[in-house]
Amino acid sequence: MKARILIIDDEEGIRFTFKKFLSEEGYDVVTAGDFDEAEACIARTDFDVIFADIILKGKTGMDVLRLIKERKLLCPVIMITGYPNIETASEAVRLGAFDYIPKPIRKETLFHCIDVALQHKAVVVEKEKYRSDLEAIFSNVKDAIITVDRDMSVLRFNEAAKKICGFTSDFAGKNFRTLPVKCRKKCLGPLTETVRNRQTVEINGLECRPKNRREQVVTLTTSPLINQQGTFSGAIMVARDETRLSGLERELKERHQFHGIIGKSKKMQEIYSLIELLSDVETTVLITGERKRDRQGADCRSASFQGQPQP
Numbered sequence: 001m002k003a004r005i006l007i008i009d010d011e012e013g014i015r016f017t018f019k020k021f022l023s024e025e026g027y028d029v030v031t032a033g034d035f036d037e038a039e040a041c042i043a044r045t046d047f048d049v050i051f052a053d054i055i056l057k058g059k060t061g062m063d064v065l066r067l068i069k070e071r072k073l074l075c076p077v078i079m080i081t082g083y084p085n086i087e088t089a090s091e092a093v094r095l096g097a098f099d100y101i102p103k104p105i106r107k108e109t110l111f112h113c114i115d116v117a118l119q120h121k122a123v124v125v126e127k128e129k130y131r132s133d134l135e136a137i138f139s140n141v142k143d144a145i146i147t148v149d150r151d152m153s154v155l156r157f158n159e160a161a162k163k164i165c166g167f168t169s170d171f172a173g174k175n176f177r178t179l180p181v182k183c184r185k186k187c188l189g190p191l192t193e194t195v196r197n198r199q200t201v202e203i204n205g206l207e208c209r210p211k212n213r214r215e216q217v218v219t220l221t222t223s224p225l226i227n228q229q230g231t232f233s234g235a236i237m238v239a240r241d242e243t244r245l246s247g248l249e250r251e252l253k254e255r256h257q258f259h260g261i262i263g264k265s266k267k268m269q270e271i272y273s274l275i276e277l278l279s280d281v282e283t284t285v286l287i288t289g290e291r292k293r294d295r296q297g298a299d300c301r302s303a304s305f306q307g308q309p310q311p
Contacts, residue, residue: 077098148237152192
C-alpha cells in the first residue's frame with residue numbers, strides 16, 4: 001500500500017514541486033493551501049506523513065500540530081519554514097513535531113525525512129497496537145489486578161479490582177496502606193513483602209471480606225515489577241476469586257458415610273460428629289432410624305450401629 005502524504009503550504013509552487021517529486025516515487029500525495037483545507041483533508045484521510053509550513057494564511061503550522069495532538073493521530077508531522085529560528089523550532093518540538101527543516105528543501109533531504117518518518121510511524125503503530133492489546137486484557141480479565149510503585153502508591157487497577165477488592169475510582173494515586181477499604185487488608189502483608197524484598201509471594205485460600213460483600217476466598221499472588229533493563233519500579237498484585245470453587249470442595253469433603261452408616265443429611269452429619277465425641281468413652285452406643293418393611297414384611301432399620309465406636 002502506498003504511503004499517503006499531505007503537503008500544507010500557502011505557496012502553490014512548493015505544493016506543486018513536492019507533489020511532482022513524491023508522486024514520481026509512488027507516494028499518494030494530497031496538498032492543502034491553508035489550515036481549513038488541511039483540516040478537511042485530515043478529517044477524510046489517515047495520512048502517514050504530513051509536511052506543514054510554519055506560516056499559513058489565517059492560522060499557522062503550529063495549529064496543525066495542535067490539531068494532530070488533539071485528535072491523538074499517530075502521523076509524524078515535519079515542519080518547514082523559510083524563516084528558521086530557535087523559538088519556533090522549540091515550540092514545534094514541544095507540540096510534537098517529528099522534524100523541523102528550513103527552506104529551500106533539497107530533493108534528497110525531502111526523501112530522507114520521509115523514509116525516517118515512515119520508519120518511526122511503523123514503530124509507533126506497533127507499540128500502540130501492543131499497548132491496546134494489553135489494555136484490553138487488563139480491562140477484561142476476571143482477576144483483580146492492582147499495581148503499586150516503590151512507595152506503595154496505587155498506579156492502576158482494573159474493573160475486577162472494584163468487584164473483588166472493593167476499590168473505587170478515586171483510589172488511584174493513594175497509598176495502598178491507607179486505602180479506606182472495609183476489609184482486614186490481609187493482602188497488605190504479602191504486597192509489602194514483595195515491595196521490600198522484590199520476591200514473589202503466593203497465598204492460596206486467603207479469606208477476606210471487602211465492603212458490602214460476603215466472606216470470600218481468593219488466591220493471591222504479588223510479584224515485583226521489573227523491566228527488561230532490570231529496573232525495579234513497584235509490584236503487581238493479582239487476586240482470583242475462588243469462593244465458589246472453595247465451597248464446592250468443602251461440600252465434596254462432607255462425609256456421606258461413616259463406619260458403614262450411609263447418609264449425608266444435616267441430621268446424619270450431626271450423628272457422625274456425636275459418634276466422634278463418644279469415641280473415647282467406654283460405653284456401647286445404639287443408633288436407630290425409621291422403621292421400614294423389607295420385601296418379606298419384616299422390620300428393619302434404615303441405618304444402625306451397635307457396639308463401641310472406634311476413633
